[in-house]
Structure formats: C-alpha cells, structure tokens
Amino acid sequence: MPVQYVLGEWDFQDLTLKMRPPVFIPRPETEDLVSLVLEEESRKCEKISGLCFPVPVPHPVILEIGCGSGAIALSLLCKLPQSRIIAVDKEKAAVDLTRENAHRLQLQERIHILHHDVSYSSAKQLLLWGPIDFIVSNPPYVFHEDMASLDAEILRYEDLDALDGGDDGMRVIKTILALAPSLLKDSGSAFLEVDPRHPNMVENWLQAHPNLRLGLRAIHKDFCGKSRFLHIQKQSR
Numbered sequence: 001m002p003v004q005y006v007l008g009e010w011d012f013q014d015l016t017l018k019m020r021p022p023v024f025i026p027r028p029e030t031e032d033l034v035s036l037v038l039e040e041e042s043r044k045c046e047k048i049s050g051l052c053f054p055v056p057v058p059h060p061v062i063l064e065i066g067c068g069s070g071a072i073a074l075s076l077l078c079k080l081p082q083s084r085i086i087a088v089d090k091e092k093a094a095v096d097l098t099r100e101n102a103h104r105l106q107l108q109e110r111i112h113i114l115h116h117d118v119s120y121s122s123a124k125q126l127l128l129w130g131p132i133d134f135i136v137s138n139p140p141y142v143f144h145e146d147m148a149s150l151d152a153e154i155l156r157y158e159d160l161d162a163l164d165g166g167d168d169g170m171r172v173i174k175t176i177l178a179l180a181p182s183l184l185k186d187s188g189s190a191f192l193e194v195d196p197r198h199p200n201m202v203e204n205w206l207q208a209h210p211n212l213r214l215g216l217r218a219i220h221k222d223f224c225g226k227s228r229f230l231h232i233q234k235q236s237r
Contacts, residue, residue, distance in 0.1 A: 001021075001153070001157055002025060002153055002154075002157055002158070004019040004025045005019055005020060005021045005025075005157060007019070008020065010025065010026070012026045012030075012031065012069075012071040012075060013031055013034060013071075013075040013078070013079075014075075014078070015071070015074060015075060015078065015101075015105065017069050017070065017071055017074070017101045018069070018097060018100055018101055018104065019069060019097075020093075020097060021157050021158070022093065022157060022158055022159040023068055023069050023091070023093050023094045023097045023159060024068040024069070024094070024158055024159055024162035024163070025069075025158065026068065026069060026071035026072070026138075028223075029193075029222040029223060029224075029228060030071070030072065030138050030193060031075075032220070032222060032223070032228070032229060033072065033136065033138060033191055033193050033229055034072055034075045034076060034079070034136075036191050036220060036229055036231065037062070037076060037134055037136055037189075037191050038076070038079055038080070040134070040189055040191075040231070041060055041080060041133075041134070059082045059083065059084065060080060060082070060083045060084075060133040060134060061083070061084055061085075061086070061129045061130065061131070061132050061133050061134075062076055062080075062083055062084070062085045062086070062132065062133060062134045062135075062136060063085070063086045063087075063088070063126055063132045063134070063135045063136070063183065064076075064085060064086070064087045064088065064135075064136050064137060065088050065118050065135065065136075065137040065139065065172075065176055066088070066089055066090075066094075066137055066138060066139050066140070066162065066172070067087035067088060067089045067094060067095070067098045067113070068089065068094050068097075068098070068138075068162065069094070069097050069098060069101060070087060070097065070098030070099075070101040070102060070111075070113075072136055072138065073085045073087040073098065073111060074098075074101055074102060074105055074107055074111070076136070077107045077110055077111060078105070078107070083110065084110045084111070084112075084129055085110065085111045085112070086111075086112045086114065086126060086128065086129065086132075087111055087112070087113045087114070088113075088114045088116050088118060088126070089114075089115065089116075090115070090116065090117035090118070090161075091159060091161070091162075092115055093159075094159075094162075095113055095114070095115040098111075098113050099113050112128065112129075114126075118172075118175055118176070118179065119175065120175060120178055120179065122179060123179060123182040123183055126179075126183055127183065131183065131184065131185040131188070132183045132184050132185065132188060133184075133185060133188050133189075134188065134189055134190070134191065135176065135180055135183060135184065135188075135189070135190040135191070136190070136191045136192075137172075137176055137190075137191075137192050137193070138192075138193040139165065139172040139173055139176060139192065139193070140161065140162055140163050140164050140165040140166075140169075140171070140172050141163075141165040141169045141170070141172075141173065141193070141194050141195045141198065142163045142164055142165055142169060142195065143165065143166075143167070143168065143169040143195065143197075144164055144165070144166055144167050144169075145167075147160065147163065147164050150163070165195075168201065169194075169195050169197070169198060170198065170201060170202070170205070173192060173194065173198070173202065174205065176190065176192065177190070177202070177205070177206070177209075177212065177214060177232070178209075178212070180212070180214060180232070180234065181212050181213055181214065181234060184234040185234070186234060186235075186236040186237060187233060187234060187235075187236050188233070188234050189217070189231060189232065189233050189234075190214075190230075190231075190232040190233075191229065191230070191231055191232075192229065192230045192232065193228060193229055194227075194228065194229070194230055196226040196227045196228065198227075198230070199216070199219045199227050199230060202216060202230060202232075203216045206232070213234060213235045213237075214232050214233070214234055214235070215232065215233055215235055216230060216231075216232055217231045217232065217233045218230075218231040219231075
C-alpha cells in the first residue's frame with residue numbers, strides 16, 4: 001500500500017492533507033502546476049498596478065476539474081486569499097475528501113465543491129460565480145495502452161479513472177478545452193498537466209478547432225526536464 005495511504009496524510013506545497021484510498025495521491029511535480037497559476041496571477045496584478053487609474057483588487061475565480069484530495073485547489077486558496085474556487089470531481093470519495101481537507105484548513109467558505117462528471121454541457125453548473133479567471137487541472141492523461149505498465153501499487157490501490165486518459169490520453173483534456181471558451185473570461189487561462197507527448201497533440205487539436213479561440217501560450221517542463229504543463233489562453237475578441 002502506498003505510504004501516503006498508510007500514514008493517512010501527506011504534504012503538498014505547505015499543506016498537510018488527509019489521504020485515503022482510492023483517491024488519487026498528488027505527485028510532487030504537480031506543485032509546479034500550482035506555481036504556474038500563482039505566477040500568472042502575479043503577472044496580471046503587476047500589469048493592473050501599473051495602470052494610471054485605480055482599479056479594484058482582483059478576486060480571481062478559479063475552477064479545478066478533477067480535484068481529488070483538494071491539493072491544488074486548497075493550495076491556491078491559501079496562496080491567493082482573495083480567490084474563490086469551484087472544485088469538481090466525478091468521484092464521491094474525492095469530493096468527500098476535498099471537503100474534509102477544506103474544513104480541516106478552515107477554507108470551506110471560499111470553495112464550492114461539486115460532485116459532477118464534467119461534459120460538453122457542463123458550463124451552466126460551473127458558472128455559479130460568473131466567468132472564470134483560471135481553469136486548472138491534472139486530468140487523467142495516461143495513454144490507455146500504457147496503463148498496464150504502471151507501478152503495481154498504483155494499479156492495486158489508486159483510482160484508475162483518475163489516470164486513464166483513453167486511447168490518446170486526451171479524453172478529458174479535449175472536454176476541458178471544448179468547455180473553456182464558454183467558461184473563461186477574455187484572456188483567461190487554462191493550466192493543464194499532461195503527458196510529454198501531448199503538447200504537440202494539443203497544439204494540433206487547437207489549430208483544428210479555431211472557433212474555440214484558444215491559443216497554446218507556453219509549455220513548461222517538470223523537474224525531470226519533460227514537457228509537463230500547458231498554459232492555454234482564451235484570445236480576446
């Protein structure tokens with residue numbers, strides 16, 4: 001059994017979170033996904049502060065698709081005290097664990113947790129606080145043919161639906177990208193963790209769907225030097 005489940009808790013960013021099977025265990029590299037969102041929000045705030053006229057303090061609305069234990073969403077709430085987050089997962093065990101961790105950290109007032117399987121028709125349920133500043137997700141992205149080669153402990157204990165991204169690893173990624181234009185503010189961003197083979201595949205898919213008005217703005221590497229994170233931005237009208 002993974003040590004995180006044996007201990008019943010694990011650290012992510014600066015938080016200690018409850019862990020229990022079969023909810024997906026957050027990996028160390030996913031901390032970089034949180035950092036990318038924080039850097040982009042900081043960049044936006046610097047841009048606003050450089051204006052010659054007063055503007056309201058930003059209160060970013062963030063959507064996390066596939067919240068698992070709540071690691072990403074709760075880290076962002078801690079680092080961005082003005083933010084509010086909608087956290088979604090199709091597995092009730094994950095929703096319950098995110099809710100438990102939010103209460104333990106006393107962050108429950110700024111997070112709305114939904115038990116929902118995101119689909120192409122999900123926009124209405126996800127816009128309860130209006131247009132979104134950031135979508136963030138560590139979606140299932142393992143190519144189905146690679147699932148059998150995962151570590152035996154993962155296959156035995158963790159939720160495989162949180163890992164299996166279908167034949168091309170992009171089943172959920174495509175859903176997120178198709179939904180993004182109806183969820184994001186103009187110039188809003190989506191940050192995704194992906195397989196190193198995905199950046200070119202995602203870029204080609206976006207080019208084949210110009211009506212979405214989404215552009216691949218940046219590809220970031222993980223600490224092993226592999227292309228792991230995508231910054232996708234909605235283009236202004």
